[in-house]
Amino acid sequence: MKILVLGGTGWVSSHVARIALEAGHAVTCLTRSAGVPNGARSVRADRDADDAYVAVAGEQWDAVIDVAREPGHVRRATQALAESANRYILVSTISVYANHAQRDADETADRLPPLEADVMASMADYGSAKVAAEDAVVAAFGPDRFVIARPGLIGGPGDATGRTTYWPWRFAHPVDATHIVVPDALDLTCAVIDARDLAAWLVYCASAEISGTFDVLGEQLTLRDHLAIAREAGVAEGGAGVDEPRILPMPAAFLLEHGVAEWAGDNSLPLWIADESMGAMSARSAKLAAANGLRLRPLADTLRDGMWWRGNNGGGAGLSDAGEREVIAAWRAQPDG
Ligand SMILES: NC(=O)c1ccc[n+]([C@@H]2O[C@H](COP(=O)([O-])OP(=O)(O)OC[C@H]3O[C@@H](n4cnc5c(N)ncnc54)[C@H](OP(=O)(O)O)[C@@H]3O)[C@@H](O)[C@H]2O)c1
Incomplete structure (x- = not known):
């Protein structure tokens, strides 16, 4: 197949290009910068420009795979490529949904405006923005020449946000002799989709001519099991000479009071949601993508590979060593700590 990747120098999009090449497809990557995977043809263009697609719109494409965040990028691309591309595959997000409190909601749930x-x-x-991008794809390629893929949290090697690389890394590098700080929300559902599994499924959608809208989640586990x-x-x-550090669950009120953030960023406990x-x-229901060819590697592989990547590439989300020490000290300083 002839596949146009709108991306190829970043994280998910470079996995897409590499996996498509490994499957024997002819891959072109459109990006501003150099550095697309070996074997891919590189087209340099800025998607902010109206004429960004001139160099590719005159060719026929079996599929376009797009990771854009800006609606304008997707609006211009879908208009330019509607005639020449057979299928448009957009990486959207579960952040399009209006409601995140209801369990088992499926792809028909209400979206944001x-x-x-x-x-x-x-x-x-x-x-x-992703809702607008989805609408542009469906307007140009509907009803059966598009895939809207709505991933949940993407993880593994290359996760510069650190949300999925922190926990195994922290267990390997404890600062306390016996314990690491975790939130006590241990029944929270977590579902990390490995970037490589997502990318492989996007390429599969192109070759199997899949159409439709799909939530793309990793295996749904409790935070307890994830940890x-x-x-x-x-x-x-191996850790820092500490044998099997244990979790030290702390309630939301204590963590928030001590400046620990939920979910992501500095001084956070990744994956934790107190809200x-x-x-x-x-x-969310993850059945549809599973029934349409999504294959997941074990979470252990994602976390092991992500921990190595973090070790070589640096941080992202989580508590610093000093932050971890401070929170443990504050916890133990309580009368009943
Ligand atoms: N991280 C998560 O947990 C999560 C969850 C759900 C959904 N998502 C979605 O997953 C997707 C993948 O994210 P990612 O961060 O891994 O993306 P990425 O692969 O790093 O993609 C960014 C690509 O777009 C290109 N690009 C950006 N601006 C451009 C421009 N103006 N003109 C031309 N090319 C441009 C970049 O190339 P150059 O910079 O070289 O131009 C790069 O190759 C995104 O759609 C994101 O919204 C992420």
């Missing part, structure tokens, strides 16, 4: 602007004013527009798998991966790595209105974010 679409962003009218071509460019997000801030990441607060992210969900609405147990992370611990196993981290302990296998009940977001509590079912990863508990």
Whole structure:
């Protein structure tokens, strides 16, 4: 097949290009910068420009795979490529949904209103921007020449946000003799989709001529089970001379009071969600993609590979060593700590 990847120098999009090449497809990557995978043809263009697709719109494509975040990028691409591409595959997000409190909701659930602007004013527009991007794809390629893939949290090697690389890394590098800090929300549903499994499925959708809209989630596990798998991966790595650190669950009120953030960023406990209105974010129905060829590697492989990547590439989300020490000290300083 002849596949146009709108991307190829980044994280998910470079996995897409590499996996498509490995499957024997002819791959062209359109990006601003150099550095697409070996074997891919590189077309350099800026998707902010109206004429960004001139060099590729005159060719026939079996599939286009797009990872854009800005609605304008997708609006212009779908208009330019509607005639020459057979299928358009957009990486959207579960952030398009209006409600994240209801468990087992499926792809028919209500979305946010679409962003009218071509460019997000801030990441607060992210969900609405993706809704607008989805609408552009369906308008140009509907009803049966598109895939809207809505991933949940993407993880593994290359996760520069650190959300999926922190826990195994922390178990491998504890700062306390016996324990690591975790939130006590151990029944929270987590579902990390490995970037490589997502990419492989996107390429499969192109070759199997899949159409439709799909939530694309990793295996749904409790945070308790996720941490147990992370611990196993981290302990296998050796740690700092500490034998099998144990979890020290702390309630949300204590963590928030001590400046620990949910989910992502500095001084955070990744994957933790204290906000009940977001509590079912990863508990959506994941049946449709599974029934349409999505294959998941074991979470242990994602976490092990991500831990190595973090070790070689640096941080992202999580508590620093000093932050971890401070929180443990504050916990133990309580009268009943
Ligand atoms: N991280 C998560 O947990 C998560 C969850 C759900 C969904 N998603 C979605 O997953 C997708 C993949 O994310 P990612 O961060 O891995 O993407 P990525 O592969 O790093 O993709 C960005 C690509 O777009 C290209 N690009 C950006 N601006 C461009 C421009 N103006 N003109 C031409 N090319 C441009 C970049 O190339 P150059 O910079 O070289 O131009 C790069 O190759 C995104 O759609 C994201 O919304 C992520």
